[in-house]
Amino acid sequence: MTTTGYNILRNPFLNKGTAFSTAEREQFGLTGTLPSQVQTIEEQADQAYKQFQAKSPLLEKRIFLMNLFNENVTLFYHLMDQHVSEFMPIVYDPVVAESIEQYNEIYTNPQNAAFLSVDHPENIENTLKNAADGRDIKLVVVTDAEGILGMGDWGVNGVDIAVGKLMVYTAAAGIDPATVLPVSIDAGTNNKTLLENPLYLGNKHERIAGQKYLEFIDKFVAAEQKLFPESLLHWEDFGRSNAQVILDKYKDSIATFNDDIQGTGMIVLAGIFGALNISKEKLVDQKFVTFGAGTAGMGIVNQIFSELKQAGLSDAEARSHFYLVDKQGLLFDDTEDLTEAQKSFTRSREEFVNSEQLDNLQAVVDEIHPTVLIGTSTQPGTFTETIVKSMAQNTKRPIIFPLSNPTKLAEATAENLIKWTDGKALIATGIPADNVTYKGVTYKIGQGNNALIYPGLGFGLVASTAKLLTQETISAAIHALGGLVDVNEPGAAVLPPVSNLTEFSQKIAEITAQSVVKQGLNREKIDDPKQAVQDAKWSAEY
Ligand SMILES: NC(=O)c1ccc[n+]([C@@H]2O[C@H](COP(=O)([O-])OP(=O)(O)OC[C@H]3O[C@@H](n4cnc5c(N)ncnc54)[C@H](O)[C@@H]3O)[C@@H](O)[C@H]2O)c1
Ligand SMILES: O=C(O)C[C@H](O)C(=O)O
Numbered sequence: 001m002t003t004t005g006y007n008i009l010r011n012p013f014l015n016k017g018t019a020f021s022t023a024e025r026e027q028f029g030l031t032g033t034l035p036s037q038v039q040t041i042e043e044q045a046d047q048a049y050k051q052f053q054a055k056s057p058l059l060e061k062r063i064f065l066m067n068l069f070n071e072n073v074t075l076f077y078h079l080m081d082q083h084v085s086e087f088m089p090i091v092y093d094p095v096v097a098e099s100i101e102q103y104n105e106i107y108t109n110p111q112n113a114a115f116l117s118v119d120h121p122e123n124i125e126n127t128l129k130n131a132a133d134g135r136d137i138k139l140v141v142v143t144d145a146e147g148i149l150g151m152g153d154w155g156v157n158g159v160d161i162a163v164g165k166l167m168v169y170t171a172a173a174g175i176d177p178a179t180v181l182p183v184s185i186d187a188g189t190n191n192k193t194l195l196e197n198p199l200y201l202g203n204k205h206e207r208i209a210g211q212k213y214l215e216f217i218d219k220f221v222a223a224e225q226k227l228f229p230e231s232l233l234h235w236e237d238f239g240r241s242n243a244q245v246i247l248d249k250y251k252d253s254i255a256t257f258n259d260d261i262q263g264t265g266m267i268v269l270a271g272i273f274g275a276l277n278i279s280k281e282k283l284v285d286q287k288f289v290t291f292g293a294g295t296a297g298m299g300i301v302n303q304i305f306s307e308l309k310q311a312g313l314s315d316a317e318a319r320s321h322f323y324l325v326d327k328q329g330l331l332f333d334d335t336e337d338l339t340e341a342q343k344s345f346t347r348s349r350e351e352f353v354n355s356e357q358l359d360n361l362q363a364v365v366d367e368i369h370p371t372v373l374i375g376t377s378t379q380p381g382t383f384t385e386t387i388v389k390s391m392a393q394n395t396k397r398p399i400i401f402p403l404s405n406p407t408k409l410a411e412a413t414a415e416n417l418i419k420w421t422d423g424k425a426l427i428a429t430g431i432p433a434d435n436v437t438y439k440g441v442t443y444k445i446g447q448g449n450n451a452l453i454y455p456g457l458g459f460g461l462v463a464s465t466a467k468l469l470t471q472e473t474i475s476a477a478i479h480a481l482g483g484l485v486d487v488n489e490p491g492a493a494v495l496p497p498v499s500n501l502t503e504f505s506q507k508i509a510e511i512t513a514q515s516v517v518k519q520g521l522n523r524e525k526i527d528d529p530k531q532a533v534q535d536a537k538w539s540a541e542y
């Protein structure tokens, strides 16, 4: 690749636009290809921000930012650094959901993503090479888009979630954007609307499943590891039947993690610790009801389970703290269609005189008196006033996390939860929520979204050249998020605010890297893990 003239202006990783100095313009054959004034990155950022502000609605703002990214990656991140709380919901959840729904209609140059087709396994390696274009890839986010947020199957459109997750990695933790690669696995789609859309850009056939699909995944992992042997492989928004199977297959042999299972489990446990700091209670004294025992729900349960065991409980004691509710109601040993993950946490019918009636959330909450209620069900409005009030009657500070995304799928709003519990609920929501003022107290609402933890974790793994991600490292990273909120302030949030994302991501990255090195899981020699994180950090300057 030549890096002179228009090639450099069109390469988003190298382009500085009007910020190329006169000397650089001469050096790169750009003399006369730009207006004469040389701008600073600050001037460019101010100008771009004004253009951004002039756009509405939010989806237009997102398209503007994606085009800016496609033109000039450094400027995009420089601007995002200055406006992280404002840009997060646009680059990422919830506006990313709209851009996925309208992907074909608003199609823009796809941010250097790699598109793999299940129909052409022979192209995997070449595709990854083409998309990397000689860059040294350290982090891959891959999606097959079978379970995009709570919106189901979005075929090739789902690539935007891989792109968005990676943008958050750089904005939050500072991974060099030239070292990352978003990947779409187009396995077909069962989304009828997409199949019938003449504009649909993905494979126009039903989703391929079973052996052929798993063989494709195997080939992908082999090629990814061969081409980028030092990379971390992050799985996002796979369907319930594949997510855990894939993670279990690779987690003990390569550096990999599933964000919906592990990232979500981590942030929820961190949020629960935050809530318990406020209520001055202990984890071992809690009773958990998880509503929606799928990929995220079971990731959360397993993470809490593992922490309860660390606190000294036996397997059986730890299991006794959980009540899973899914479509069938409370999950019992004899419930039909249990997933492998659910089977370890079912209840016995003998525990209840009325087990037949426990087929809905209301009945379960009335019977169990949970202290913690987690929603990962994709079912909007299901934490009703009656359910929430029933919970609040039986526990002083109910911990209630409606986590389903995007906005339209949340089990409840923070505002209603505060109102219905007379300010007692300790809340985290999946998408950002405004402060709630109630009876003179302003309640800050923590964002229980894996974006608060995966960037620090992933960057720490990359910076420390980790070979594997262990439970020990996961646990260390969760605890890194503790102690960052002043719990004595009335209305304190259970998690630190997104405006501090870069600071706490740095802390999580350092603790992750320290844990990797302590376990001897680094590929390269590292004397000072904190320094290794510092050295790997990219900043959005020319
Ligand atoms: N806040 C976060 O960080 C975060 C992270 C991951 C997932 N999520 C959200 O959690 C939700 C679930 O995601 P997932 O990946 O686990 O999906 P999933 O499909 O694996 O799981 C959803 C589960 O909900 C169950 N369910 C569906 N309808 C139900 C009903 N009426 N009553 C009870 N249960 C029902 C399904 O059977 C399934 O087990 C999504 O909305 C997603 O956006 C949030
Ligand atoms: O993408 C998000 O906002 C969080 C999570 O990974 C999800 O699938 O909902």
Ligand SMILES: [Mn+2]
Binding pocket: 149, 236, 237, 259, 260
């Ligand atoms: Mn996800």
